[in-house]
Amino acid sequence: MNQFIKRLPFIVMLCCCLHSSFAQHEPRYVDASSLLIVGKAKTTDSVYRRIDSIDRSPMPDAVKRLAQQSAGIAILFETNSTSIRTQWKLDGEVHMSNMTPIGHSGLDLYCLKDGQWQFVSVGRPGTGTQQSQLIVGNMDSSLKQFMLYLPLYNGMSALQIGIDGQATIQKPAKPGINQSRRVVVYGSSVVQGASAGRPGMAYPAILQRRTGMDVINLGFSGSAKMEPELATYLATVPADCYVLDCIPNPSPEQIRERSYPFIKSLREKQPSTPIVIVETIFRQNGLWDRKIGETVRQQNEAIKTTYERLKAEGMKDLYYIQSSQLIGEDHEATIDGIHLTDLGFMRIADAILPVIKKALAAKPKKTH
């Protein structure tokens, strides 16, 4: 007993050290909503949704549902942690034959290195909706800025980011995405991100990393049919440039009827913001299935007619990208004829980026 009493101060000290060491290594979680959120059209009532419930209410049902998926939203933070963990809660389990689970329900982490965003690692969803994972470990402890992309085809109700117990985490002092410069992309599943391997490979995300501007993903899979409610909403979303990549889903008749009033309405409310119109990529299976091929030809003819009419009427700051310029000529850029793989997304980003740059170069900077 005397021996024990003699050794007590040493034992207490050892316990303290062990506890401190354990606490240092035990991860500490912060709510992602306390960090910087980019890729959002506007502030929303539920933080990881793309469109606010009030803004959603007049929209078609499919858009209402898809607007709650987190495509294009990302969390920016800086930390000196040597590891990054995440806990996230998905709206539901998703099964898509042309998407990876990492793409539709996972996370994608980048780090700013020498002024460039570089891929780090991914969060892989398992079964169920509660997910928890070490994304990366064993890093050095220098202060780094990270960007974490959220799922493309699922919604999230909660997200926590875990760091080393003693590390710091906060909003970046100098964000690697400049939220005062904004490109807003309205379109179909191709914009939403089918079939990117991981969330950061949807083309709006690639454009965001390459330009350092905030690029807003308003891609609605199977939808984006230029309904008047969407024109009304789009005009309220602050932008330095609008990209309209919304030709894949409406029928040729719908494009003939809707595209002219849609663009006119946007132009009236945003008189000097550049608008880039993108033809639909030529569905690769439409080179074999003559019915599909004919529909695609008619879709692009219809939007071209609208573009020419608007130009003839003297509309300024209007740009047009043809189908033939988008995804190369080897027919290998899609997973299923229409949805782009990472190969297709790199190609379409290469095609659209110079047009956006040209459009922006011609305009003075806005203040949002």
Added chain:
Amino acid sequence: MNQFIKRLPFIVMLCCCLHSSFAQHEPRYVDASSLLIVGKAKTTDSVYRRIDSIDRSPMPDAVKRLAQQSAGIAILFETNSTSIRTQWKLDGEVHMSNMTPIGHSGLDLYCLKDGQWQFVSVGRPGTGTQQSQLIVGNMDSSLKQFMLYLPLYNGMSALQIGIDGQATIQKPAKPGINQSRRVVVYGSSVVQGASAGRPGMAYPAILQRRTGMDVINLGFSGSAKMEPELATYLATVPADCYVLDCIPNPSPEQIRERSYPFIKSLREKQPSTPIVIVETIFRQNGLWDRKIGETVRQQNEAIKTTYERLKAEGMKDLYYIQSSQLIGEDHEATIDGIHLTDLGFMRIADAILPVIKKALAAKPKKTH
């Protein structure tokens, strides 16, 4: 009644016409095993398996299992059908966070057009193991040659191809893949095809289409650790060129121990066949996780040492491709740091193809 009797011949004729028209449009199915099968190392007891049960028996358990998956196997046929349907039976339901269902369990159809293989469409797996689908319709009725790739990460016990009732289907008169010229690729999940969007985008398949040679996929996910049993088997597979892309999975120690005897053994049994050694791609998350990065560096150092030893000993027809040449420098070619997307697969095919061509150009043609 008289009226009916009077009209009977007309009614019979109408029924015949309707029946004939219906029969013409009702699809007719043929067993794919009666057509031309490419991408097989050797003949096997079960037609859609990569390795025969007797050859498999001495192999490690993981390889035994993976060798039953159909990666790299494709069916060649010619038909004048305006539509192509498939019915296929999978071994089981697969869930992989880094693969699309089309990639792991689907089908991928190409057509030979002006001497080039061009993507047509895919077969999408649903739930369950029995799958049935229209792959493409509304084609013209000219005679065309097709290649149908089988699933990358699943096995198949049955496959039927459906054509228009009156159309013809047979083995191609002049196959677009020359089975007398063979490249055999032994490797990891990257060779097997993780994470190609669809089966035809695994890099052995890309090489097969680009060269018109038969390219055999001996990729074994998480395996390919250069066990002696694999060296023994590989030497029995006829080849004009062996590609060894088997560095990602063995530890640096295993590479130091096994790579020299593995390549020596293959060379002894195949004294003049070119061997192309490929370093592992640098795991992109290893640029952040220092432990992973150090392991990859040691893996590549170990295989480089073996290569230099073999060269110093005078081994001929040995080629080496460094990690830095494989997938570009933008860090965007993988889904999760190690597994290539279609973007990565195009890049690695671009890197490996010229080395294979150089290796083959230096050798006289073999007869298999």
